[in-house]
Each structure stands twice: as structure tokens, then as C-alpha cells.
Amino acid sequence: MLSAFLSMISLKDIRKGMVVALWFMFLTFPLLVVKINPVEKIVVWRWHNLLWVGLCSFSLFLVSRIFSFWRAARQERMHQKGKQKTREGSRPWLRHPRLHLPLLLAGSLIPLAFPAFFSTYQVNIMITALMYVVLGLGLNIVVGVAGLLDLGYVAFYAVGAYTYALFNLHFGLGFWAVLPIGGLLGALFGVLLGFPVLRLRGDYLAIVTLGFGEIIRLILENWSTFSQGPSGIGNIPRPGFFGVEMSLEQSITYLYYLMLCMVLFTVFVVNRLQHSRIGRAWFALREDEIACVAMGIDKTRTKLTAFALGATWAGMIGVFFAAKTTFINPASFTFLESALILCIVVLGGMGSIIGVIISAFILILLPEYLRAFAEYRMLTFGAILIVMMVFRPQGIIADTRRTYLTKK
Amino acid sequence: MEYFIELVFSGLTRGAIYALLALGYTMVYGIIGLINFAHGEMYMIGAFTALVVSTALSFYGLPLPALLVLTALAAVVWAAAYGYTVERVAYRPLRNAPRLAPLISAIGMSMFLQNYVLLAQTSNFLPFPALIPDFAFMEPYAAFIGSTDLAILVVSALVMLLLMVMIKYTRTGTAMRATAQDRKMAQLVGINVDRVISVTFIIGSALAAVGGLLIASHIGQINFSIGFIAGIKAFTAAVLGGIGSIPGAVLGSFVLGLTEAFATGYVSSDYEDVFAFSLLVLILIFRPAGLLGKAAIEKV
Numbered sequence: 001m002l003s004a005f006l007s008m009i010s011l012k013d014i015r016k017g018m019v020v021a022l023w024f025m026f027l028t029f030p031l032l033v034v035k036i037n038p039v040e041k042i043v044v045w046r047w048h049n050l051l052w053v054g055l056c057s058f059s060l061f062l063v064s065r066i067f068s069f070w071r072a073a074r075q076e077r078m079h080q081k082g083k084q085k086t087r088e089g090s091r092p093w094l095r096h097p098r099l100h101l102p103l104l105l106a107g108s109l110i111p112l113a114f115p116a117f118f119s120t121y122q123v124n125i126m127i128t129a130l131m132y133v134v135l136g137l138g139l140n141i142v143v144g145v146a147g148l149l150d151l152g153y154v155a156f157y158a159v160g161a162y163t164y165a166l167f168n169l170h171f172g173l174g175f176w177a178v179l180p181i182g183g184l185l186g187a188l189f190g191v192l193l194g195f196p197v198l199r200l201r202g203d204y205l206a207i208v209t210l211g212f213g214e215i216i217r218l219i220l221e222n223w224s225t226f227s228q229g230p231s232g233i234g235n236i237p238r239p240g241f242f243g244v245e246m247s248l249e250q251s252i253t254y255l256y257y258l259m260l261c262m263v264l265f266t267v268f269v270v271n272r273l274q275h276s277r278i279g280r281a282w283f284a285l286r287e288d289e290i291a292c293v294a295m296g297i298d299k300t301r302t303k304l305t306a307f308a309l310g311a312t313w314a315g316m317i318g319v320f321f322a323a324k325t326t327f328i329n330p331a332s333f334t335f336l337e338s339a340l341i342l343c344i345v346v347l348g349g350m351g352s353i354i355g356v357i358i359s360a361f362i363l364i365l366l367p368e369y370l371r372a373f374a375e376y377r378m379l380t381f382g383a384i385l386i387v388m389m390v391f392r393p394q395g396i397i398a399d400t401r402r403t404y405l406t407k408k
Numbered sequence: 409m410e411y412f413i414e415l416v417f418s419g420l421t422r423g424a425i426y427a428l429l430a431l432g433y434t435m436v437y438g439i440i441g442l443i444n445f446a447h448g449e450m451y452m453i454g455a456f457t458a459l460v461v462s463t464a465l466s467f468y469g470l471p472l473p474a475l476l477v478l479t480a481l482a483a484v485v486w487a488a489a490y491g492y493t494v495e496r497v498a499y500r501p502l503r504n505a506p507r508l509a510p511l512i513s514a515i516g517m518s519m520f521l522q523n524y525v526l527l528a529q530t531s532n533f534l535p536f537p538a539l540i541p542d543f544a545f546m547e548p549y550a551a552f553i554g555s556t557d558l559a560i561l562v563v564s565a566l567v568m569l570l571l572m573v574m575i576k577y578t579r580t581g582t583a584m585r586a587t588a589q590d591r592k593m594a595q596l597v598g599i600n601v602d603r604v605i606s607v608t609f610i611i612g613s614a615l616a617a618v619g620g621l622l623i624a625s626h627i628g629q630i631n632f633s634i635g636f637i638a639g640i641k642a643f644t645a646a647v648l649g650g651i652g653s654i655p656g657a658v659l660g661s662f663v664l665g666l667t668e669a670f671a672t673g674y675v676s677s678d679y680e681d682v683f684a685f686s687l688l689v690l691i692l693i694f695r696p697a698g699l700l701g702k703a704a705i706e707k708v
Contacts, residue, residue: 023493024493026489027486027489027490027493028528030456030457030460030461030482030486031453031456031457031460031524031525031528031529032528034460034461034464035460035528035529036459036460036463036464036534038463038534038535041467042467043463043464043467049528147508149508149511149512151515196689196692196693197692199692199693199696200692200696203442203443203507203511204647204692204696206443206511207443207640207643207644207647207688208688208689208692210640211640211644211685211688211689212685212689214640214681214685215681215682215685215686218678218679218681218682219682222678222679335636336519339515339519342512342515346512375527376523376527378519378522378523379519379520379523379524379527381516381519382516382517382518382519382520382521382522382523383516383520384516385512385513385515385516385517385519386497386498386513386516386517386520389498389502389505389509389510389512389513389516390498390501390502390513393505393506393509
């Protein structure tokens with residue numbers, strides 16, 4: 001199979017690949033090869049980087065050529081076979097009835113038994129991953145389902161975290177009392193942001209939400225009497241369980257199970273929402289705003305509910321975040337956080353719940369376990385966004401919309 | 409009064425830098441309707457290339473005028489090359505994709521380029537050499553305006569004038585205007601639209617590099633993240649003036665620059681960015697088409 005594709009690469013492609021390699025070598029020359037040492041006043045030449053750039057860009061070019069051959073060949077095949085092979089045939093091994101029970105058992109037992117077999121450190125990482133699953137699902141409502149590109153999602157997360165920290169600091173309220181307040185305040189801020197941007201189209205919306213996120217962070221950083229500024233708020237209690245005293249290890253395990261419940265609850269609600277009346281309105285809004293309004297859908301209300309419901313999850317997870325780390329400061333809520341959550345949604349497939357869960361695990365767990373590559377994390381996220389958009393805009397697992405059939 | 413004049417000049421300087429960036433945003437938006445999120449990175453890459461080239465050359469003992477010319481040339485050439493490549497890699501394959509796709513790809517590009525420079529160079533602030541000398545004739549006015557401020561105002565005015573002439577009178581400029589008006593029609597009358605789009609990215613990136621070079625020698629230090637916030641503010645300026653309109657971008661930039669200068673001068677410098685973003689939100693609520701822009705009518 002591979003050799004068939006390899007044979008498709010002509011001499012012309014190789015020549016083109018060499019031109020591309022030379023171009024990228026020229027492009028990266030001043031920044032990758034030359035390095036200034038201002039202290040000793042010398043120039044460090046890193047010629048080996050040039051070689052790497054040349055080799056990598058050459059092979060990447062060839063790989064992208066092979067990929068496009070493969071895609072063209074597949075389309076050709078699909079065309080010949082006709083359209084009979086669509087939804088049912090796409091993932092046959094998953095739909096096999098004999099596999100259902102084992103899959104279901106494994107899917108429920110592994111997460112439940114996880115803290116019994118792994119160390120507290122691992123459980124802590126898993127809590128983080130589960131938090132991002134919920135954040136991804138929350139943003140998925142706004143970006144994936146309703147098609148409103150929100151780049152300031154982290155603002156609602158910050159609102160939730162600070163709600164818990166401040167209510168606890170001033171009024172001594174506990175985790176369970178603040179959790180709904182955090183969600184409500186998140187929703188309130190969602191509506192607050194939603195109102196002014198209702199009239200804006202996709203690209204303006206992106207910038208304004210980004211600005212909104214930055215405004216929230218800057219206020220938290222500079223309004224010291226309110227939020228204690230950049231030094232943050234510490235000594236936030238972990239969630240309690242009817243006043244039972246717990247050791248650190250126990251409370252982390254407890255938080256893990258809470259997070260697990262939270263994920264299940266989110267998946268349930270989001271899934272129900274997507275197939276509800278309002279969910280179908282969001283899909284319609286995403287596909288074509290004008291047609292959607294012409295069908296009699298109230299645009300204002302639909303957009304606002306999307307913002308509010310998306311923000312609710314971020315607010316609640318913010319409370320969880322404050323309870324998990326017991327210390328928060330504005331530096332945790334930068335634009336990069338928003339970009340990471342967006343990356344989760346895009347990689348997973350916009351609108352697809354399973355896809356978002358899988359990609360949250362990939363994007364949070366991989367950098368944790370591949371520490372050697374930790375510094376390339378953000379570089380990779382950027383590349384993922386581009387590559388996904390160019391080669392597979394539907395994400396890892398494409399969102400298959402429910403089809404409604406009328407019985408004859 | 410003296411303080412007031414000082415603020416006016418500081419606002420004009422900021423405005424000039426924003427204008428150099430905002431022109432790139434507005435030209436790209438005018439032609440392909442995309443917010444080029446990675447545009448701020450062109451400014452950063454221009455400044456970084458200038459830093460590397462000028463410092464390296466100064467170790468070899470080149471005189472200042474030659475250094476300045478070579479540095480400016482390198483910054484412009486490489487930033488333009490990056491602009492061209494970014495368009496080819498991240499935007500051209502998405503020409504007919506849904507609206508959200510190129511936008512996400514642009515955000516990815518911005519993150520990629522920032523971290524590329526971070527990994528290739530350093531995350532620390534690097535000192536930028538003083539490329540623009542202190543002019544002797546500026547001595548009496550030093551209280552209001554520095555030599556670098558003057559250089560920024562003069563150079564950016566010249567560059568903008570050049571751009572206006574180019575767009576108005578050359579063949580390429582005419583092709584750009586035609587493409588901005590109607591891409592399909594432009595294609596029908598024989599304009600190579602892909603080439604025009606490439607040229608737009610090249611010009612926009614070159615302008616951003618000039619801005620990056622000027623502001624870096626004004627402030628005296630740079631790091632990999634300078635492009636992001638500058639890019640957003642320049643975009644704010646472009647929206648303020650009416651995105652897609654070239655005179656609008658310049659006007660919007662000066663309005664934003666002056667607003668920021670007065671707000672930081674008289675209110676508080678902690679909230680500098682908050683003022684800019686609040687201004688953006690206010691404009692979008694009350695006049696979404698900007699100061700000079702026309703409201704787009706969507707036809708079905």
C-alpha cells in the first residue's frame with residue numbers, strides 16, 4: 001500500500017520538496033541559526049539547526065503529498081462504491097453488539113478503580129484532566145455547537161475560582177455552598193459578555209471575547225483591595241464531606257470521585273441539551289444564522305443561553321480548581337489557558353462529546369508524561385490547530401448529527 | 409501644559425506604530441475577510457530579526473548608518489517572507505472553508521510563531537541596540553519629544569505615504585483594490601487573485617516589521633510576546649476606524665494612541681490595556697462599522 005503511494009512521488013515532487021526545504025532554511029536562518037550572547041558579546045552559530053529544518057521541511061512536504069494522494073484515492077473509491085457506506089459502516093467494530101458489555105464494564109471500572117492502583121500524584125493529574133474534560137465540554141457548547149468563537153472562556157473559569165476564594169475569605173462559605181454560586185456567577189458573566197456582542201459576527205466576536213478575558217485578568221491583577229492582586233489568595237479549603245476529617249491523600253481521592261461525578265453529570269446534561277429544542281436551535285445558528293432567524297428562532301435568546309450555559313461549567317470548574325490547588329492567582333487565567341481549551345474542542349471535533357473527552361485526555365496527559373517535550377507544548381498546540389484546520393477540520397471524531405426518521 | 413504636550417506626542421507616537429500594524433490588518437481583511445491573528449507576530453519577528461542582525465553586525469564593527477540600513481532591510485525582508493509563508497501554509501488551503509476555520513488556524517499560527525521564537529532564541533527580555541542616534545537639533549525640545557519619537561513619526565508618515573501612492577497609482581495597487589471590491593469579478597477580468605493576496609500579506613508584514621523595528625529601538629528591549637498585545641490593539645485601531653478602510657485604520661490608530669496616552673497620563677497606567685479593550689467593546693456596540701467604515705449589508 002505504502003509503496004504504491006511512494007511510487008506516486010515523481011521527480012518533480014522531489015525537486016519541489018527541495019525548493020521548499022531551501023525556502024524554510026532561508027526563513028529560519030536569522031532566528032534559529034544565529035544566537036546572540038549579549039553578555040560575552042559573541043555570536044553563537046548553530047548550523048546543525050539549519051540541517052534539521054531542511055530535512056524536516058523536505059520530509060513534511062513529501063508526507064503531505066502522500067496524504068493528499070491518499071485522500072484523492074479514497075475519495076475516488078468512495079465515489080465508485082456510491083454512498084451506501086456512510087454512518088453504520090464508519091466504525092463497525094464499535095457497533096458490534098458483542099463488544100458492548102465488555103466495553104461498558106471496562107469504561108466504568110477503570111475510572112472507578114483508578115485511585116486504588118495509582119499514587120496520589122497520578123490521581124492529581126487525573127483530576128486536572130477531568131477538569132479539562134468538563135471545560136472542553138462547556139466550551140464545546142459555545143464554539144462547537146453554537147459556532148460562536150469564544151477566546152475569553154478562561155474569564156468565566158477565573159470568575160468561578162475567585163468566587164470560591166473570596167466568599168470563603170470574607171464569609172467563610174464552604175465548597176458546597178459556593179459551587180452553585182460559582183456556576184450562577186459564571187452564567188451571569190456569560191450573559192454580561194453576551195449582551196454587547198450579540199450583534200457581532202464570528203471574527204469580531206473572537207476579538208471582543210479575547211479582550212473581555214484580558215480585562216478580567218487585568219482587573220484581578222490590579223485591583224488589589226478586591227482580589228489581593230498578583231500575590232493571589234491562599235488557604236482555600238478542600239471540599240468537605242459532612243464534616244469528616246480527612247488526610248491529604250483521602251481528600252484528593254475524594255476530589256477525584258467528585259470530579260468523576262461532575263464529568264458524568266456534564267456529559268449527561270450536555271448530551272440532553274444538544275438534542276433538545278434549544279440544542280437544535282444552536283446547530284441551526286451555527287450552520288446559517290440568517291436561515292435560522294428566518295425559521296423563527298429567537299437569535300438573542302439562543303446566543304445568550306449558549307454563552308450562559310457554556311460559562312456555567314467554567315464557573316463551576318473554577319470552584320473545583322480553587323478547591324484543588326488551595327491557592328489561586330491571576331497568572332493561572334491567561335489567554336493560553338483559553339487557547340488550550342479551544343485546542344481541546346477543535347482537536348476533538350467541534351460538537352462531538354466523545355471527541356472532546358478523548359482530546360482533553362490527550363492534550364493534558366501527554367505533556368504530563370512526556371516531560372522532556374514539555375517546553376514544546378505550546379508550539380505543538382499551535383501546530384495542532386493549523387494542521388487540524390487544514391487536513392481534518394472535523395476533528396478526531398467527527399460529530400455525527402442525530403437523524404430523525406418518520407415511521408411510515 | 410508641558411505635560412499635556414508631552415502626552416500628545418506620546419499618543420501620536422503610539423498611534424503611528426499602531427497605524428503601521430493596523431494597515432496590515434485592514435488590507436488583509438479588505439481582501440479576504442480574515443482577521444490575521446498572526447499579524448502581531450510579524451511585528452515581533454521583524455523586531456527580533458533586527459535585534460539579531462544588528463547585534464551580530466555590531467560585533468563585527470560596522471558603522472552606525474550601514475548598520476541601520478542593513479538591519480532595516482533584513483527586518484523587512486524576513487518579516488515579509490514570514491508573512492508570505494504564513495499565508496501559503498495556514499490560510500491558502502482554507503480559502504473556501506467555513507469562516508471559523510481560517511480564524512482558528514490563524515490563532516494556531518500566532519501561538520506557533522511565538523513559541524518558535526521563544527525556543528529558538530530566549531524567553532528573556534533582550535536589550536535592543538540604540539539604532540536611532542540622538543539628534544543634536546532636537547536638544548531644545550527634549551522635554552516634549554525624544555529623537556526616537558521624531559524618527560517614528562517621520563518614518564511612519566513616509567511609509568504610509570508610499571503605501572497610499574502604491575495603492576492608488578500602480579498596477580498592483582489597482583489589482584488589490586479590485587480584489588477587495590469583488591474577488592470573483594477580479595478573477596474574471598484576469599487578475600491573479602492568489603498573487604494579489606500574497607502581495608498583500610507581504611506588504612502588510614513589511615509594514616509591521618518597520619513598526620517593530622521602530623518601537624524596539626524606542627523602548628530598548630524586546631521579547632517573544634510583544635507582538636500579541638500590540639497586534640490586538642492595532643486590530644482595535646483598525647476596527648475603530650472601520651475595518652477594510654485604509655484611511656480609517658490610520659485615523660483609528662491615532663485616536664486609540666491619544667486615548668491611551670491621556671488615560672495612562674491622567675488616570676492610571678495599571679489599566680492601560682483595559683482602556684483599549686473597553687474602547688473596542690464600546691465601538692462595537694455603538695458603531696460596529698467604525699468611524700469611516702460602511703455598514704456591510706448581507707445579501708442572501
